[in-house]
Amino acid sequence: MMASPALIDRIMAVMGSAFDPAYGEAWNRRQIADALTMPNTHALVVDADGTPIPDNAAQSASPAGFVLTRHVLDEEELLLIAVLPGVRRRGVGAALIKHLFAQASSRGITRIFLEMRRGNPAIHLYSKFGFEPIGERRNYYRMENGERVDAITFGCSI
Numbered sequence: 565m566m567a568s569p570a571l572i573d574r575i576m577a578v579m580g581s582a583f584d585p586a587y588g589e590a591w592n593r594r595q596i597a598d599a600l601t602m603p604n605t606h607a608l609v610v611d612a613d614g615t616p617i618p619d620n621a622a623q624s625a626s627p628a629g630f631v632l633t634r635h636v637l638d639e640e641e642l643l644l645i646a647v648l649p650g651v652r653r654r655g656v657g658a659a660l661i662k663h664l665f666a667q668a669s670s671r672g673i674t675r676i677f678l679e680m681r682r683g684n685p686a687i688h689l690y691s692k693f694g695f696e697p698i699g700e701r702r703n704y705y706r707m708e709n710g711e712r713v714d715a716i717t718f719g720c721s722i
């Protein structure tokens with residue numbers, strides 16, 4: 565199913581400033597639109613209070629963060645999570661994870677995975693919710709300056 569342009573706009577409004585270009589982690593509009601055409605891909609957008617913004621909300625809704633996931637059978641992979649820099653450390657990321665756990669659980673998901681570059685402070689958010697490191701890939705990511713960074717895989721039962 566095609567994602568609504570308003571949903572993609574909201575995701576891109578956060579994407580535009582949430583990722584440090586040094587790591588090349590941000591997705592472009594086309595990548596988001598393509599991902600959302602797949603029925604097992606889920607996007608959740610919240611405002612600065614951590615309240616979910618419905619896909620059909622008015623244009624005026626103000627996105628502060630989003631999480632993008634994909635499920636296969638009873639496992640779900642967290643592909644991207646991001647919060648606008650100006651509203652960090654106010655619980656928006658935690659709200660995204662809480663809503664994700666509730667929605668994933670209602671889809672019959674029992675385990676969530678994610679992959680993170682070593683050194684990303686997001687590890688503190690993930691640890692708080694029970695994600696534990698389960699593997700690593702040495703020098704997996706390549707930064708803009710050519711340096712390599714390890715990827716760490718985390719898993720969490722919900």
Ligand SMILES: CC(C)(COP(=O)(O)OP(=O)(O)OC[C@H]1O[C@@H](n2cnc3c(N)ncnc32)[C@H](O)[C@@H]1OP(=O)(O)O)[C@@H](O)C(=O)NCCC(=O)NCCS
Nearest residue numbers: 582644645646647652653654655656657658685686688689
């Ligand atoms: C990771 C990210 C989504 C966290 O969003 P956030 O809204 O700031 O998270 P919260 O305020 O809900 O944080 C909840 C808890 O996680 C931990 N935490 C979050 N960010 C942290 C940081 N930078 N340093 C230390 N602990 C952190 C804290 O324990 C925090 O609780 P506290 O503020 O009461 O101490 C945000 O920093 C971000 O968008 N980063 C850039 C994108 C990115 O790298 N995403 C992950 C890879 S896809």
